[in-house]
Amino acid sequence: MTAPLIERTVFIVSDSTGITAETFSHSVLSQFEQINFQQIRIPFIDSAEKALEAANRINRCAQEQGQPPLVFSTLVEPEISLPIRESNCTFLDLFGTFVQHIEIALGMKSSHTVGRSHMGGKSKQYNSRIEAINFSLAHDDGQFIHGLKQADVILVGVSRCGKTPTSLYLAMQYAIKAANFPLIPEDFDRGSLPATLAPFRQKLFGLSIQAARLAEVRHERRPNSEYASIKQCRHEIAAAERLMRMENIPWLSTTTRSIEEISTKVLEEVGLNRRTY
């Protein structure tokens, strides 16, 4: 693939953090691979004054570049979005576009209050995310075994196969208490799960990885060690996969998957994603 030649500027305008709009715009714009998008996030636009200032920035950009930028907006209050909508841009109204359809489908009006001060008092759901992050940190790498019965899921696998980032992502995104526990050479010699984990078999989910990739990751941490050798990696992975098959632990390979993809699979497999239909 050759480098993209065309540059375009994209503004993300939100009355809150703009993270939803930014994630969304990344996904949509990834369908235009020839273009190198420069994203500018303008968060916390919660007054007509700030909206005017944002509109000025957009107009300045349009003038300098000689073409109107794309603007992804999640503003919902009409008097705030108006100056942006009227600026020199291609205006993409992320929420407004759908809210009308949804109002018709549900037979009711929306409250037009996205984002703004929704953290005024921290919600129960928010607190449970923070609690899950603390839990996952405390139960990283098998370091604190007494809370395992509170875990929603316990990830197992060889050292450096991706357990820690996945645990943290599950906690942060889904408020899931995800512990993780390493499978180590002495487990393989013994040929059974660590005794600590036996009572929690239903919560276990395994991660594996290709040997070449594992060796690469381990080399970064401990260059030229026995631990990072391809021979050792192959041996540990084969033994871990054998153990997981024997113990009927669902598992997947992390080699070509992102933490988002791994987490989604974990949710499906351990039944944390309710399947009513």
Next chain:
Amino acid sequence: MTAPLIERTVFIVSDSTGITAETFSHSVLSQFEQINFQQIRIPFIDSAEKALEAANRINRCAQEQGQPPLVFSTLVEPEISLPIRESNCTFLDLFGTFVQHIEIALGMKSSHTVGRSHMGGKSKQYNSRIEAINFSLAHDDGQFIHGLKQADVILVGVSRCGKTPTSLYLAMQYAIKAANFPLIPEDFDRGSLPATLAPFRQKLFGLSIQAARLAEVRHERRPNSEYASIKQCRHEIAAAERLMRMENIPWLSTTTRSIEEISTKVLEEVGLNRRTY
């Protein structure tokens, strides 16, 4: 506020994880507070066969509930989205709705290839996120000071004011190497920053918190301790804020802000969010 009385089912259908669509739908649907939405995510719909199965689930739901569910879709390939689009639902085509406008604005066709196998080889950007997570973990709570010069930002503040979850969020979402360092009573007695931090003043960002909230959080960790007493919390917070003002460190209160909001403010303040216009 009384409990919502109306229940509606929402399907999130994606050829990848569905996380973008889920986040987006949460935001849009939060404008309909009277309704209790039950969200069902159907990820990895990457074949006509899986799409048909998903359409069947949607139809089953519509029939049992006597009303069509909402469906948020990020499917881009027409032959995959067709069965869903034709099922008994209110179909909300998240990407398709905007792609046409964007094609016109950019004067080119999209490649219609969102999501699918974009992690085939792990991208440089992805690897830097994982690296940032590892960095933030290694540099949590001032535990490893030698890598601080690699940090993009160093969060400072009293114990339990929100530094750790914010550091991890910055790393996970933005590949930002965020270290964090506690301000402790002996720093306040001395009346200056820890010497370790002196060379990195430009990277410091402070977090503070209301005393009552801090006491609550600390009580959860160490009930009825001196550490958790309102008196101690008040003293530490006042001293920390004095120190940050004296040292010209930008700071904010975490009390009513989510980690997303705090992270967004940090990005703005430390100039990690490029402001070209």
